[in-house]
Amino acid sequence: MAATSLKDMTNIVLKVSKDLVNMADRTAGTEGQQPSLRFPSYRDGRERVSEQESKILLAHQFLTKGTPFSIEVPTASIHSFSGQKELSARFDMATYGETESFDWVIELKAHNPEPSSIKKDFEKMFLAGCNCLWFHTLKNENSGTLPSLLGKMKVAFEEVCRSRDNMNQSVESHWIMAFVVLEKRSLYMTSFTRKDLRQHDLSPFLQIGSTLRVHPL
Numbered sequence: 001m002a003a004t005s006l007k008d009m010t011n012i013v014l015k016v017s018k019d020l021v022n023m024a025d026r027t028a029g030t031e032g033q034q035p036s037l038r039f040p041s042y043r044d045g046r047e048r049v050s051e052q053e054s055k056i057l058l059a060h061q062f063l064t065k066g067t068p069f070s071i072e073v074p075t076a077s078i079h080s081f082s083g084q085k086e087l088s089a090r091f092d093m094a095t096y097g098e099t100e101s102f103d104w105v106i107e108l109k110a111h112n113p114e115p116s117s118i119k120k121d122f123e124k125m126f127l128a129g130c131n132c133l134w135f136h137t138l139k140n141e142n143s144g145t146l147p148s149l150l151g152k153m154k155v156a157f158e159e160v161c162r163s164r165d166n167m168n169q170s171v172e173s174h175w176i177m178a179f180v181v182l183e184k185r186s187l188y189m190t191s192f193t194r195k196d197l198r199q200h201d202l203s204p205f206l207q208i209g210s211t212l213r214v215h216p217l
Contacts, residue, residue, distance in 0.1 A: 001068055003097030004104060006174045006191060009133060014215065016057040017180040017187040020137060021217045023053065024182040049139045049182065051092070051108035058093060058106065058135070068096040073105070077127040079120070089124050102130040110137040112149055119156035126160055131173045140183040149179075150209045177208060180217070187215040 004012075023035045024047075037056060039047040055071065062069040073094040078086040097103035105128045107121045125132040138145065172194060179188040190211040 001066065001096070001098065004067060004095055004131075006131075006176070009104060009131070009174075009176060010189070010191070012058070012061045013133070013135065013176060013178045013189065014187065014217075015061060016054060016135070017178070017215070018217045019057050020053060020180055021182050021185045024049075024139075025185075047139075049110060049137060051110045051135075051137060054108050054135050054137055054180075055092060058108075062095060070094050070096075073102075075124050075128065077124065079123065089120070091124060091128070102128060104131040104133055106133045106135065108135050108137075111139070112145070113152075115152045115156055118152055119159055122153075122156050122160045123163075125175075129173070131175070133176045134178065136177075136179045138179060138181045141181045146179065146188065146209065146212075153208070177212075179212070185217045187217055188212040189215060 019035050019037075023037055023039060037053060039049055039053060042048055059069070059071065061067075071093055073091040074088040075091060077088070079089045091105045092108045093106040094102050095104045095106075105125060107125060109118075109121070121134075125134070136149075174191055174193055176189065176191045180186070181188070190208055190213060192211075
């Protein structure tokens with residue numbers, strides 16, 4: 001199976017994002033019918049939005065396209081997030097190309113996570129040595145939501161760069177950063193290459209807020 005190109009993964013992100021917003025308002029999905037997947041409800045009737053729905057929709061895309069993939073995938077790198085013994089961590093998902101090595105590793109988030117959670121995921125992704133997708137689901141946003149989230153990500157990025165000397169590996173790969181806002185029916189997305197991050201040049205990542213492109217869904 002051929003590797004998934006940047007263009008193909010970008011199209012998958014668009015399709016998954018459209019299905020998520022259509023789930024939120026129960027309208028027809030990307031295949032012309034109302035998605036059968038539902039957000040569950042809390043006891044008080046509020047919908048519970050999490051990263052689990054994006055995982056199912058991404059899996060559906062990979063299954064439909066015949067893309068080899070796994071869920072809850074052990075990392076090749078070792079980590080000591082608890083300060084104890086170094087062990088393999090896990091990616092939420094990973095796809096494979098023509099070999100058994102990773103093609104894309106995927107981390108899924110929802111809402112406004114703690115900085116420590118973001119840092120852990122960035123460390124795993126930077127050490128993976130392959131293409132990376134960060135897919136983030138937000139129920140809604142105001143003027144401070146994305147700046148707050150991106151601020152946490154900038155701090156996490158800088159901390160990982162300081163703590164991991166081998167962050168800048170020679171392998172060429174792509175990064176996609178995607179943030180879908182359900183009630184606004186919007187997708188904010190940008191991409192850059194690992195080459196852009198060479199020599200600890202943080203500018204491509206630290207300027208991510210100004211490079212996000214808005215896609216109405």
